[in-house]
Amino acid sequence: VRANIIPSEIVECVMGRVDTIMAKGTLDCGSVSQQLAFYILGSTLFGDAFLDWPKASIYEKxxxxxxxxxxxxxxYTIPPFWSREYWKYKHMCKRLKHLTQDIIQHCVEKYDLLSKIGHSSYKDNKDIEDEARFNDSVLPDNMPSGVLLQEEMAEYLNSKEELCGNILGLMFHGCLATSSLISSILTRLALHPELQQKLYAEILAVQEKTCKLDSDDVQKMNLLMATVYESARLLPAGPLLQRCSLEHDIYLCSGVNVPAGAIMVVPLQLVQMDSYIRGKDAGRFNPLRFLSEATDHIGTAAIA
Structure with a gap:
């Protein structure tokens, strides 16, 4: 139900913070992408309640x-209990968990308030059903009120398949991967200003054909999607891919034998820049490589 609402709210929220950063005279792709990733994930999990959460900036830091x-x-194989920095890190982890519990409570209270004033005043029946499904799938039932740092809260979260831990995992890994991709895209656009103009023209061309852009319209922006894919290729979200066969040896076509229990480490960035896989221009930024034959003429016209 929030598919076409949250993105605009996220952009408005992040642009407000970007304006604040620009007022200080400094702005970089990393800080913008970090905030975009943070609010995209937060809003996906908690809806618009996340955008008005007063502790969001602390949580992000x-x-x-x-x-x-x-x-x-x-x-460390053995946790360095003797290190003061280690205990500082553990304290931050504990604080992060408490804040995760706080946003859960904030979200529940917000939607409880909405239910009291009546969904029917501003939603139709379909939206109400979608809202209920969202609450059932994301939010816990009968969340205790008051201070979150209580034994009842800890027991409740544990009984719900470690809800807090799952959210922490999604935010932790999701922010790293998403911000890395967004930063890569923004960096490529900064290095190729001519591409910015062509993407902008493509967006306007698609926008002229519809009164309101949605996810389906974005898929029609061939050059934009190709730019996203090419940016991800040159800067993978994770630097290494690790695999291990515990029971059987692995025989590679190159003739190499990997014994059971050995860990294979694949450097993804080197694989993506392998000329054997990606062609002679594997190390060059070229979004056109991701345009299919069916849309190649469209992309070529857009870049020409």
Whole structure:
């Protein structure tokens, strides 16, 4: 039900923060992409309640700080209990969990309030059914009111298949992957200003044919989608892909034998830039490689 509503609200929210950053004289692709990813994921999980959550900026800072330090502390076979920095990191993790519980409570209270004033005053029956399905799938029932840091809350979350932990995992990994992709796209656009103009023209051309853009219209923007795919190719969300066969040896077509229990590590960025797979221009930014034969003439005309 929020498919065509949340994106515009996210853009307005993020652009407001971008204006604040620009007022200070500094702006970079990383900070913009980080905020976009954060609010996209938050709004996907909690709807518009996330956008008016007063602690969102604190949550964002903690989440990003922990994501940067997490791999370092996870590399220890034995947790370094003697390190003050380690305990500082653990404290931030605990604080992040508490804030996750807080947004759950904030969301529940907001929708409880909406139900009291009556959904029928501003929604039709279909929207009410979609709203109910959203609450059933995302929000817990009978959430206790009051302060979240209580034993009852911890027991409740544990009984609901670690709801808080699942949300933390989605926000943690989702923000890293999504912000990385958005940052890659913005960086490529900054390096290719001529592409910005062609994408803008394509968006206007599609927009002229409809009164309101939706996800289906975005799929018709061939050059835009090709730019997204090419940006993801040159900067994969994860640097390494690891696989391990525990029971059987693996025999590769190159003749290499990987024994059972050995961990295979694949550097994704090198694979994506392999000329054998992507052609002679594998290391060059070229969105046209992702245009299918059926739409190749459209993309070529857009770039010409």
């Amino acid at each position: 903690l989440l990003i700080t922990i994501s940067k330090d997490g791999c370092f502390w996870a590399s």
